[in-house]
Amino acid sequence: GxxxxxxxxxxxxxxxxxxxxxxxxxQSSVPVAVNQRIAxxxxxxxxxxxxxxxxxTTVSPVALDSLGSxxxxxxxxxxxxxxxVVTAAGATLRALAPGATTATIEDPVTGVAASVPVVVxxxxxxxxxxPVTFDALGDTIPVSVVPRDRxxxxxxxxxxxxxVSDTSVAVVEGNRLLSRGEGLVMLTVQDPISGTASGASVLxxxxxxxxxxDRTEARFDGLDDTxxxxxxxxxxxxxxxxxxxxxxxxxxS
Numbered sequence: 001g002x003x004x005x006x007x008x009x010x011x012x013x014x015x016x017x018x019x020x021x022x023x024x025x026x027q028s029s030v031p032v033a034v035n036q037r038i039a040x041x042x043x044x045x046x047x048x049x050x051x052x053x054x055x056x057t058t059v060s061p062v063a064l065d066s067l068g069s070x071x072x073x074x075x076x077x078x079x080x081x082x083x084x085v086v087t088a089a090g091a092t093l094r095a096l097a098p099g100a101t102t103a104t105i106e107d108p109v110t111g112v113a114a115s116v117p118v119v120v121x122x123x124x125x126x127x128x129x130x131p132v133t134f135d136a137l138g139d140t141i142p143v144s145v146v147p148r149d150r151x152x153x154x155x156x157x158x159x160x161x162x163x164v165s166d167t168s169v170a171v172v173e174g175n176r177l178l179s180r181g182e183g184l185v186m187l188t189v190q191d192p193i194s195g196t197a198s199g200a201s202v203l204x205x206x207x208x209x210x211x212x213x214d215r216t217e218a219r220f221d222g223l224d225d226t227x228x229x230x231x232x233x234x235x236x237x238x239x240x241x242x243x244x245x246x247x248x249x250x251x252x253s
Contacts, residue, residue, distance in 0.1 A: 036071045038107040040064040041114040048103060048116055050086075050095035051123040052149035059091050061105045061114070076105045086118050095120045098157065124158050124191035125150035127198035132187065134170070134179035135207040137239035142176050145189050147196075163188045170202045179204045182243060206241040208233045 042062050050057070063074035078088045082101035087094050093103065098120050106113035130144035147158040162172040169183035177187070182204050190197035212232045233244035 036065040036069065038063045038071060038074055038076075038110050038112050039066040040068075041074075041076065041105055041107060041112050043103075043105065043114055043116045045116065048093065048118045050118075050120045052125075052151040053095050053097070053120070053122060053153040054151055056092055056094045059088075059093060059103065059105065063107070074107065076107050079104045079106070080118070085120055093118065098122055122149040122153070122155040122158075124148070124155050124194045124196045126152075127160070127189055127191065127196055129187070129189055129198040129200040131200045132170075132177055132202045134177075134202075134204040136235035136237040137179050137181065137204070137206060138237050139179050140173070140176045143172070143187070143189070145175075145198075147191060158191055161190045161192055163190075164202065169204050177202060182206055206235040206239065206244070208241050208244045209236045210234045 040063070044060050044062065048057060048059075059078055061074055061076055063071040063076070065071055078091060078093075080086050080088045080093070080101055080103055082099065083096075085095070085097050085099040085101045086103070087096060088103070100117060100119050102115050103118050104113055104115040124147040126148045128146040128148065132141055132143070134141065143162065145160065147155040147160065149155055162175075164170050164172060164177075165186040165188075166183060167180070169179070169181050169185045170187075171178050171180060172187075184204075185202050186199050187202050188197060188199045210233070212234075213230070233241040235241055
C-alpha cells in the first residue's frame with residue numbers, strides 16, 4: 001500500500017489501496033497499486049559446487065527494485081546451460097556428471113538476469129578394495145578398486161596411490177599387482193586429495209602343479225643302504241616352489 005507524505009504518496013508495501021482527498025464537503029479517492037519490478041538480480045554464492053553425484057542444492061536469488069528495496073519470493077526462471085552436468089527443477093539443482101556449466105536466473109517480466117558458474121567435482125569419501133590371492137610367482141592380477149563419493153557413486157577420474165607393505169612378496173605395476181614371493185602382505189590404496197584410504201590383504205601361496213625328481217631310478221648294492229632323492233616342485237607358471245612339502249612312498253615297502 002501507500003501513505004500520504006507532504007502532499008505526495010509514498011509506497012511502503014506491495015498491494016492495492018486508495019488515497020482519499022477532501023475539500024469541505026467535496027471528497028475524492030484515487031486507487032493506488034504498488035507492484036515492485038525487479039531491477040537487480042544476484043545469487044548468494046559466486047560459484048555453486050557439488051562434491052557428489054545426485055547431490056542437490058536450492059538456488060536462492062536476491063531481487064531488488066529500482067530503489068534497492070528487497071523483493072520477497074521473486075518469480076524468476078532458472079536455466080542450465082549444460083543439462084548433462086546439472087539439471088534444474090523449480091529452484092533445485094541436481095548434479096548428474098562431473099563437469100562445469102552455468103546457471104542463469106531471469107525475471108521473465110523485465111528480462112533482468114544473473115548467472116553463476118556450477119562445478120561438479122566428485123570428492124573421494126570411500127574406497128572399495130578387494131583382497132587378492134596368487135597361486136603362482138610372476139603372476140599379475142588387476143587391482144579391483146572403486147573410489148566412491150559421499151553418496152556412493154563411483155569416481156571415474158580419481159588418481160590413486162598404491163603401496164604394498166612388503167615388496168619382496170608383491171609389487172604394484174600401474175593398476176596391477178605382481179607376485180614375487182610367498183607371504184601375506186597388505187595393499188593400501190589412498191586418494192591423495194581427500195586423504196581417504198583403504199586396505200586389503202594380498203596372499204601369495206604357490207600351488208604345485210608339477211614335480212620332477214632328480215633321478216629316474218635308485219639302485220642299491222646292499223641292504224640298509226640309502227640313496228638321497230631330490231626333487232623340484234613348480235607352480236603353473238614354472239616358478240620353483242621352495243616351501244612345497246613332499247611325501248615319499250614306495251610301491252613295495
